[in-house]
């Protein structure tokens with residue numbers, strides 16, 4: 001899963017991951033930038049369904065440095081940015097394309113087959 005970099009997108013993706021996990025037991029990987037991964041990590045650890053050892057939810061970190069994208073340091077989601085920088089954030093998400101391809105290739109190598117599906121977010125560049 002490739003959610004957009006906003007709490008209002010990360011949390012629904014997590015809820016969707018929970019539903020898919022409960023009905024399929026699939027291993028689900030949610031991939032996002034370092035600070036958003038940290039945010040998801042704290043959300044997951046406070047959710048008994050997702051933090052149980054049975055739950056095959058993985059968080060993957062895609063390298064991203066906001067300073068490389070004309071954004072203030074350490075700003076990786078809409079919550080940490082003024083409204084006039086949101087479009088810049090939208091464009092910066094295109095930088096996640098190569099790391100996302102690498103992650104899919106790594107998963108394919110590890111599992112012996114590519115992911116069954118990729119659920120992305122319409123706001124990703």
Ligand SMILES: *[C@@H]1O[C@H](CO)[C@@H](O)[C@H](O)[C@H]1NC(C)=O
Pocket residue numbers: 025054056
């Ligand atoms: C889900 O998959 C894991 C790993 O294969 C397994 O240990 C667990 O028992 C499964 N849970 C259910 C409810 O099928």
Ligand SMILES: *[C@@H]1O[C@H](CO)[C@@H](O)[C@H](O)[C@H]1NC(C)=O
Pocket residue numbers: 065066067068
């Ligand atoms: C992001 O890039 C800036 C400028 O190159 C650098 O100073 C900073 O240490 C980098 N941040 C991280 C977390 O790597």
